[in-house]
Amino acid sequence: MIEFAISDPSAWMVLSAESIAAVVIVAGLLQIVFYFVLLLYAGAALGTRPPVPRSATLWRRYSEQAPAISVLAPAFNEELTIVESTRSLLALQYPDFEVIVINDGSKDGTLARLIAEFGLEEVDRFVDRSVQHAHIRGFYASPRLPRLLVVDKENGGKADALNAGINCSRTALFCAIDADSILETDALLRVVRPFIDEPDLTIAAGGTIRIANGCKVDSGRITDIKLPRNFLALVQIVEYLRAFLMARVGLGKMQALTVISGAFGLFRRRHVIEVGGYSHGTVGEDMELVLKLHRLMRERKRDYRIEFIAEPVCWTECPDTLSVLGRQRARWQRGALECFVKHRNMLFNPRYGRIGMVGFGHILLVDVLGPLLEVLGYVLVPLLWALGLLALPWLLAFLAVTFMLGVFLSIATLVLEEIQLRRFPKARELAVLAVIAVVENFGYRQLSNLWRLQGWWQFARKQQSWGTMTRKGFSTS
Amino acid sequence: MTTLRALWEVSLALCLLAVLALLVLLVARVLAARFSGRNSAARRRLLPLLLDGDPATLEPLGRAELQVAADLTIELAEMTRGSERDALLARAASLGVVDLLVKRMRSRSPQTRLFAVEALSLFDDAREKVVGALDDRNPDVRLGAALALARYREAPAALTIVNKLNVREEENSLLLVSLMIDLVETNSEAVAGLLFEKDLSNRVKVAAMDALAERGGEYAPLLAYMARDSEGEPDLQPRIYRALGKTGHPIGAEAIFEGLGSASWTVRAAAAEAVGRARLAAAADRLSALLEDPNYWVRYRASEALLRIGPTGIKALREASDSEDPVVRTAAVKMLAEGRAR
Numbered sequence: 001m002i003e004f005a006i007s008d009p010s011a012w013m014v015l016s017a018e019s020i021a022a023v024v025i026v027a028g029l030l031q032i033v034f035y036f037v038l039l040l041y042a043g044a045a046l047g048t049r050p051p052v053p054r055s056a057t058l059w060r061r062y063s064e065q066a067p068a069i070s071v072l073a074p075a076f077n078e079e080l081t082i083v084e085s086t087r088s089l090l091a092l093q094y095p096d097f098e099v100i101v102i103n104d105g106s107k108d109g110t111l112a113r114l115i116a117e118f119g120l121e122e123v124d125r126f127v128d129r130s131v132q133h134a135h136i137r138g139f140y141a142s143p144r145l146p147r148l149l150v151v152d153k154e155n156g157g158k159a160d161a162l163n164a165g166i167n168c169s170r171t172a173l174f175c176a177i178d179a180d181s182i183l184e185t186d187a188l189l190r191v192v193r194p195f196i197d198e199p200d201l202t203i204a205a206g207g208t209i210r211i212a213n214g215c216k217v218d219s220g221r222i223t224d225i226k227l228p229r230n231f232l233a234l235v236q237i238v239e240y241l242r243a244f245l246m247a248r249v250g251l252g253k254m255q256a257l258t259v260i261s262g263a264f265g266l267f268r269r270r271h272v273i274e275v276g277g278y279s280h281g282t283v284g285e286d287m288e289l290v291l292k293l294h295r296l297m298r299e300r301k302r303d304y305r306i307e308f309i310a311e312p313v314c315w316t317e318c319p320d321t322l323s324v325l326g327r328q329r330a331r332w333q334r335g336a337l338e339c340f341v342k343h344r345n346m347l348f349n350p351r352y353g354r355i356g357m358v359g360f361g362h363i364l365l366v367d368v369l370g371p372l373l374e375v376l377g378y379v380l381v382p383l384l385w386a387l388g389l390l391a392l393p394w395l396l397a398f399l400a401v402t403f404m405l406g407v408f409l410s411i412a413t414l415v416l417e418e419i420q421l422r423r424f425p426k427a428r429e430l431a432v433l434a435v436i437a438v439v440e441n442f443g444y445r446q447l448s449n450l451w452r453l454q455g456w457w458q459f460a461r462k463q464q465s466w467g468t469m470t471r472k473g474f475s476t477s
Numbered sequence: 478m479t480t481l482r483a484l485w486e487v488s489l490a491l492c493l494l495a496v497l498a499l500l501v502l503l504v505a506r507v508l509a510a511r512f513s514g515r516n517s518a519a520r521r522r523l524l525p526l527l528l529d530g531d532p533a534t535l536e537p538l539g540r541a542e543l544q545v546a547a548d549l550t551i552e553l554a555e556m557t558r559g560s561e562r563d564a565l566l567a568r569a570a571s572l573g574v575v576d577l578l579v580k581r582m583r584s585r586s587p588q589t590r591l592f593a594v595e596a597l598s599l600f601d602d603a604r605e606k607v608v609g610a611l612d613d614r615n616p617d618v619r620l621g622a623a624l625a626l627a628r629y630r631e632a633p634a635a636l637t638i639v640n641k642l643n644v645r646e647e648e649n650s651l652l653l654v655s656l657m658i659d660l661v662e663t664n665s666e667a668v669a670g671l672l673f674e675k676d677l678s679n680r681v682k683v684a685a686m687d688a689l690a691e692r693g694g695e696y697a698p699l700l701a702y703m704a705r706d707s708e709g710e711p712d713l714q715p716r717i718y719r720a721l722g723k724t725g726h727p728i729g730a731e732a733i734f735e736g737l738g739s740a741s742w743t744v745r746a747a748a749a750e751a752v753g754r755a756r757l758a759a760a761a762d763r764l765s766a767l768l769e770d771p772n773y774w775v776r777y778r779a780s781e782a783l784l785r786i787g788p789t790g791i792k793a794l795r796e797a798s799d800s801e802d803p804v805v806r807t808a809a810v811k812m813l814a815e816g817r818a819r
Binding site: 025029050051054056057060061062064065067123124125126127128129130170195196197198199200201393394396397399400401404405407408411412414415418419427430431434 | 481482484485487488489491492494495496498499502503506507510552555556587588591592595617618621624649650651652654655658680712773774776777780807808810811812814815
C-alpha cells in the first residue's frame with residue numbers, strides 16, 4: 001500500500017499535506033493541553049491559597065517580622081514622571097524598606113529633578129562590588145528622607161542599573177521594579193508572604209502586572225480602575241490575565257516558573273549575587289535571572305522555592321500603537337529565544353527536575369516552536385484545503401486548536417478571575433473583556449505571531465537593540 | 478477523520494461551556510450589585526448603633542444585617558483601642574455578632590475561619606472557643622489562632638502550641654517569632670524550655686531565642702551557650718549571634734568574639750553586627766582585622782560596628798583609612814563619611 005501511495009503523485013501530495021497539517025495540529029493541541037493543565041493548577045493554587053486579609057490585617061500580622069526590602073527602580077530619561085513615581089514608592093505601606101532610584105545615565109533632567117524636588121545632597125556610600133555594572137558617578141540622599149537613595153551611574157541598560165542597585169542595597173531582599181510603573185501601596189506586604197511563610201526556602205517571588213491604560217491616576221496611585229478605549233490595550237489586558245493568572249500562577253504552583261517580570265519581582269539578594277546578578281547583553285534579563293537561580297539551586301542540590309503570588313499588583317502602561325507593540329513583542333520573543341539557547345542543556349534534562357521537563361518544555365512549545373508552526377498553519381492549512389489536498393475535518397481541527405480552544409482558554413481565565421479575584425469593579429467590564437477574548441483571535445493573534453516571527457528573525461541575525469518604548473504617561477484625575 | 482471532527486466538536490462544546498459559565502457569573506454579579514445597595518444601607522443604619530448604641534437596648538439582628546454587622550465590627554475594631562473598642566465589642570455582642578462568628582468558624586473556607594478566629598479573639602468571653610481552632614485542619618488558621626490567643630495572654634503552654642502547629646507539617650513561618658514574643662510575656666521559662674526539646678526544629682528554637690533576646694540580658698548566658706554549641710551550623714548560628722547582640726549584655730562577649738573568627742562569612746558578619754549592637758569596644762582590634770575580609774558583608778558589618786562602638790572604633794577606622802590596602806582603606810573611608818552624614 002505504501003509503495004503504491006508513494007508512486008502515485010497525488011496520493012503523495014495528500015500524504016504530505018496531511019503530515020504538515022498533523023504537525024501543526026499536534027503542536028497546537030499540545031500547547032492547548034499544556035495550558036489546560038496550567039489552568040487547572042492555577043485554579044487549585046488560587047482555591048487553596050492562604051487567606052488574603054485586608055491591608056490593615058496584613059500590617060498587624062506581618063509588620064513585626066517582615067524582612068527589610070530595598071526597592072530598586074532603574075530610571076532612564078524619565079524626568080517627566082520620576083518625581084511622582086519616587087513619591088509613590090516612598091509612600092508604600094511596608095515597615096522597613098529603602099528606595100534606591102538608579103539614574104542610568106539619563107540624558108534629560110531626571111537626576112536634576114530628583115535632587116531639586118527631594119532636596120538631595122551628594123553623599124558617600126560603602127557599597128558592594130559583587131556584581132558587574134558601569135561606573136557609579138555619585139550617590140545622593142537627604143537626612144529628611146532616610147529611605148531614599150539616588151544612585152547616578154553611567155548608562156549601561158536596565159540589567160546594568162539593577163546590578164548597581166543590588167550592590168548598593170543593604171537588605172536581604174530586593175524588589176526590582178520599573179520606575180515608571182505603579183506599585184499598589186500594600187504590594188510589598190503581599191509579595192513578601194512566601195519569604196515569611198518559608199523563609200529558608202523562598203529565593204524569589206513575583207507579583208501580578210496589570211495594565212493601567214484607561215485607569216485614573218492621582219499622586220502616583222490608581223484611584224479608579226477603568227478599561228481603556230484603545231483596542232490594543234484591551235487585548236493586552238486579556239493577554240496579561242492569561243499570562244499572569246493562568247500561566248504564572250499555574251507554573252508557580254508546579255514550582256516550574258521560568259520568568260518573574262522585570263516590572264515587579266522580589267528576590268533574595270544573596271542568591272542573585274551567587275549567580276552574578278542580572279546578565280548583560282540580553283533583552284530577556286528577567287527571565288534569565290530566574291533560569292540562573294533554578295540552575296544554581298538544582299546543581300547544588302539545594303531545596304528552594306520560586307513563587308508567584310496573584311494578589312500583589314504592579315500597574316504598568318502598555319503600548320497602544322501597532323509599531324510600539326510590535327517592537328515590544330519582537331523583543332520579548334528574542335529574549336525568550338536567547339534564554340532558551342543559553343540554557344538549552346536544561347531542556348528535558350532530568351538533573352533539572354521539573355524546570356527541565358515542564359519549564360523548558362513550556363518555553364520550547366510556546367516560545368520556540370509556537371510562532372513558527374502557527375504561522376505555517378495559517379498559510380498552509382487553508383491553502384492545502386482550498387487546493388483539495390486536505391479534507392474538511394483537517395481544516396476544522398486546525399480551527400479548533402487555533403481559534404476555538406484559544407477562545408475557551410481566554411474565557412476560562414476570565415471565569416477564574418471572576419471566581420477568585422474579582423478585580424474588575426463592574427460586570428460590564430468583564431463582558432467587554434469576554435468579547436475581546438473572542439475577537440482577538442481574528443486578526444490580532446495572527447499579527448502577534450508575525451511580530452514574534454520578526455523576533456525570531458532578529459534573534460537569528462543576533463540583533464541586540466531594545467527599540468524605543470514610547471510612553472504617554474498615566475492620565476491623572 | 479473521526480478524531481479530527483471530534484476535536485472540532487469538543488472545542489465548540491468547551492467554548493460554549495466557558496461562555497455559559499461566564500454568563501452565569503455575570504448575572505450573579507448583577508444580582509450581587511443589587512444586594513450591595515442593601516448592604517450599604519445596612520451599614521449606614523448599623524454604624525451609629527455600633528459606635529453609640531446602648532448595649533442593653535440592642536436586639537439580635539436578622540441574618541442579612543448580622544453579616545454586615547460582623548464585617549463592620551472587625552473593620553471598626555482594627556481602628557479603635559481601649560475603652561472605645563470594649564464598648565464597640567459589647568454592642569456587637571448584643572447584636573449577635575459573636576454567635577455568627579462562632580458559626581463562621583465552621584465554614585469550609587479557611588479564609589472565613591481565619592477571619593472568624595481573629596475576630597472572636599477580640600471578645601473576652603469568646604476566647605475559649607478560639608482554643609479549638611488550634612486543632613484546625615488549615616495551618617494558617619492554627620497559626621492565626623495561636624497568635625490571637627498569645628496576644629491576649631490566653632494561650633496554652635508554649636510546647637502544647639508548638640506541637641499543635643506542627644501537626645501534619647512543620648510550621649516554618651517567621652510569625653513564630655511574633656508568637657514567641659507574646660508567649661514570653663506570660664511564661665518566659667516555658668519558652669526557654671523549648672530550647673532543650675530534642676524533637677523541636679531549629680526554626681522553633683531560633684524563634685524562641687529571638688523572643689528571649691527581647692527580654693534583655695536575662696537569657697544572655699543561655700544564648701551565649703547556644704551560640705557556641707551551634708558551631709558548624711551556618712544557617713542557625715548567625716541568628717543566635719543576632720539575638721545575642723540584641724540582648725546587649727556583656728556576658729555574650731566571649732561567644733561573639735569567637736564568632737568573629739568563624740570560617741563561615743555569614744557567622745562572621747552576624748557576630749560583627751552583634752558587636753556593634755552590644756557596643757563591645759574591646760572587639761575594636763578584631764573588627765579592624767575584618768576590614769580586609771574577602772566578603773563585603775563582613776567588611777560592612779565590621780566597619781559599621783566600629784562606628785557604633787564609639788571613640789575606640791572611630792579611632793580604629795581613622796587608622797584604617799590610611800591603610801595601604803585599598804580594600805581596608807575604602808571600607809574605613811566610606812564608613813567614616815557615612816558616619817559624618819548621619
